[in-house]
Amino acid sequence: MEKYLDNINSPEDIKKLSNDKLNALCLELRDFLVDNVSKTGGHIASNLGVVELTVALHYAFNCPMDKIVWDVGHQSYVHKIFTGRKNEMSTLRQYKGLSGFPKRDESIYDVFDTGHSSTSISAAIGIARARDLKSEKYEVVAVIGDGALTGGMAFEALNDAGRSNTKLIVILNDNEMSISPNVGGLSTYLGKIRTEPRYISTKKDVEKIIDHIPFGSKGIKKFIKRTKDGIKKMVVTTGMLFEELGFTYMGPIDGHNIDELIEVFNKSKNINGPLLIHVKTIKGKGYKFAEERPNDFHGVSAFNIETGKSLNKSSIPSCSDVFGNKLCEIAEKDKSVVAITAAMTDGTGLKNFSKKFPKRLFDVGIAEQHAVTMAAGLAANGVIPVVTLYSSFLQRAYDQVIHDVAMQNLHVVFAIDRAGIVGNDGETHQGVFDSAFLCQIPNIAVMVPTDYRELENMLEYAIKLHNGPICIRYPRGSFKSEIDSSDTMVQLGRGTIVKEGSDLTIIASGKMVKIAIDVRDILKDKSIDSEIINLRFLKPLDEELILKSALKTKKVVIIDETVKDGSVALRIDALFPNNIQVLFKTLPDKFIKQGSIDELLKENDLNAESIAFDIKNKLF
Ligand SMILES: Cc1ncc(C[n+]2csc(CCOP(=O)(O)OP(=O)(O)O)c2C)c(N)n1
Numbered sequence: 169m170e171k172y173l174d175n176i177n178s179p180e181d182i183k184k185l186s187n188d189k190l191n192a193l194c195l196e197l198r199d200f201l202v203d204n205v206s207k208t209g210g211h212i213a214s215n216l217g218v219v220e221l222t223v224a225l226h227y228a229f230n231c232p233m234d235k236i237v238w239d240v241g242h243q244s245y246v247h248k249i250f251t252g253r254k255n256e257m258s259t260l261r262q263y264k265g266l267s268g269f270p271k272r273d274e275s276i277y278d279v280f281d282t283g284h285s286s287t288s289i290s291a292a293i294g295i296a297r298a299r300d301l302k303s304e305k306y307e308v309v310a311v312i313g314d315g316a317l318t319g320g321m322a323f324e325a326l327n328d329a330g331r332s333n334t335k336l337i338v339i340l341n342d343n344e345m346s347i348s349p350n351v352g353g354l355s356t357y358l359g360k361i362r363t364e365p366r367y368i369s370t371k372k373d374v375e376k377i378i379d380h381i382p383f384g385s386k387g388i389k390k391f392i393k394r395t396k397d398g399i400k401k402m403v404v405t406t407g408m409l410f411e412e413l414g415f416t417y418m419g420p421i422d423g424h425n426i427d428e429l430i431e432v433f434n435k436s437k438n439i440n441g442p443l444l445i446h447v448k449t450i451k452g453k454g455y456k457f458a459e460e461r462p463n464d465f466h467g468v469s470a471f472n473i474e475t476g477k478s479l480n481k482s483s484i485p486s487c488s489d490v491f492g493n494k495l496c497e498i499a500e501k502d503k504s505v506v507a508i509t510a511a512m513t514d515g516t517g518l519k520n521f522s523k524k525f526p527k528r529l530f531d532v533g534i535a536e537q538h539a540v541t542m543a544a545g546l547a548a549n550g551v552i553p554v555v556t557l558y559s560s561f562l563q564r565a566y567d568q569v570i571h572d573v574a575m576q577n578l579h580v581v582f583a584i585d586r587a588g589i590v591g592n593d594g595e596t597h598q599g600v601f602d603s604a605f606l607c608q609i610p611n612i613a614v615m616v617p618t619d620y621r622e623l624e625n626m627l628e629y630a631i632k633l634h635n636g637p638i639c640i641r642y643p644r645g646s647f648k649s650e651i652d653s654s655d656t657m658v659q660l661g662r663g664t665i666v667k668e669g670s671d672l673t674i675i676a677s678g679k680m681v682k683i684a685i686d687v688r689d690i691l692k693d694k695s696i697d698s699e700i701i702n703l704r705f706l707k708p709l710d711e712e713l714i715l716k717s718a719l720k721t722k723k724v725v726i727i728d729e730t731v732k733d734g735s736v737a738l739r740i741d742a743l744f745p746n747n748i749q750v751l752f753k754t755l756p757d758k759f760i761k762q763g764s765i766d767e768l769l770k771e772n773d774l775n776a777e778s779i780a781f782d783i784k785n786k787l788f
Pocket residue numbers: 214217240242243283284285312313314315316317341343345346347451510511512534536561564
């Protein structure tokens with residue numbers, strides 16, 4: 169069979185192919201994607217679903233002059249392949265390699281950086297307004313999934329763009345899936361209109377016909393106006409919601425039919441004002457396992473193509489698993505406990521909970537702000553909500569944590585997954601800000617477990633013994649070992665001494681306690697005897713324990729896998745008198761890129777060897 173992909177080096181090369189060749193190209197692309205992502209890991213199912221869509225977009229539009237904004241951006245691999253990055257795809261998501269998301273500093277074809285959901289329409293309307301202010305001429309296209317459309321920002325942007333008269337094309341990629349099956353009333357609505365007969369260019373066409381009939385008297389105009397609305401309502405049932413918001417609606421369109429897609433995209437260029445094109449696709453299309461289990465193949469690590477099995481599945485349970493199982497155990501006994509997820513049931517370890525307690529698991533869609541305020545409502549009415557979010561997505565709900573939870577001192581438990589460096593998703597997903605922004609909030613307590621036993625104990629403490637907002641932050645993946653700390657009882661604001669020593673105090677929390685133990689071992693060989701404090705609570709701090717140790721050793725190193733500004737390290741430093749030497753081992757004031765967690769810790773001098781080296785050089 170003739171190969172086409174080898175000759176595609178820019179979008180212009182796609183335009184040289186006839187339609188049957190474009191279909192052959194799509195087959196090749198799917199093989200390429202599966203082969204590549206089976207080695208690098210990545211968002212395979214979403215990308216397989218947008219192969220034809222991306223081909224048609226690059227065929228019909230003229231990038232980089234025309235601008236495509238990819239929502240979340242996890243589905244931009246084919247776009248990357250077409251825009252000069254095919255040969256670098258083997259570095260996808262790897263340290264110093266291609267990002268798994270659009271990046272403006274990677275290519276001029278990437279017009280807006282994404283990673284977090286539901287931003288594309290806002291960004292696109294901004295780009296389009298700037299275009300109009302500068303009297304420039306090009307198309308601006310936002311590609312947003314049905315999952316991303318559940319996010320509040322997407323609604324805010326539709327609301328604004330719909331009445332703006334600004335020329336903007338929104339492509340709704342509807343595959344009925346977020347990571348799990350999509351949820352909510354909008355998803356039900358999309359489900360209904362997916363099956364309605366295709367109707368293209370609705371309201372505007374009807375209006376155009378009527379507007380061209382010449383009329384004289386006011387009475388006739390009124391009659392016609394009524395008739396016009398009647399016809400509109402009769403004909404335009406499909407996509408009515410978007411029409412009412414001010415968009416022209418086109419669709420639903422088969423997102424795997426290249427001819428149809430190209431025809432519609434070409435037609436879209438002649439429609440003024442905001443336009444929404446509803447495209448139906450199949451997540452995972454073309455790779456058996458991904459099509460059958462799109463949620464398992466949403467984001468994957470390296471896998472065997474023949475079996476679909478992960479190549480590096482750990483036998484150790486992840487923190488999310490341990491959290492999810494413990495929550496089930498607690499919820500079994502306490503009926504007032506509920507869990508909330510923002511479209512991340514599987515990732516946050518709530519799969520079992522959703523099966524055991526379907527009525528007590530609220531998947532609110534990609535709506536972190538709503539998740540937090542809804543939890544506040546539950547707590548205000550005597551229910552104990554456990555809001556389970558990834559650290560970086562909690563950033564979305566900062567005001568809700570302050571205004572709706574903390575100010576009312578409500579008993580909401582925040583289970584903050586993916587805290588710290590997460591690895592290959594890169595800077596958009598690193599969980600390195602939450603401890604800084606949470607610890608500033610009055611009334612809130614912030615805990616960090618060092619191992620599974622502490623994670624379980626802290627969850628139990630947070631739900632059963634605490635009253636008020638409380639967070640437990642734990643990392644992506646698994647804890648490597650149990651820390652030998654005899655005092656296992658969790659008490660508000662109390663840390664523990666993990667190892668005693670006389671020359672140096674090492675203060676750490678969470679995963680960093682294991683690194684502190686490694687540092688201690690390295691320093692022991694250099695005759696430095698270190699004491700290790702496991703903070704357990706970033707807020708309130710165990711000031712007494714910290715001061716006692718620091719006054720004994722006079723030398724302190726604080727290891728914290730978060731940004732320095734606003735960090736616990738600075739708060740601890742503020743406790744000390746001048747005669748205590750302090751070394752900060754935190755993350756630098758920059759966004760942490762992608763790579764394996766170990767590579768990134770090393771790059772940022774947070775591995776045991778670098779920390780020990782710095783201690784020896786700077787404190788001794
Ligand atoms: C603010 C935020 N919350 C959660 C996520 C995690 N997330 C990434 S993709 C995704 C599902 C997106 O579904 P959809 O937009 O329909 O794209 P599809 O994968 O179906 O193509 C979710 C929940 C995120 N990226 N950003």
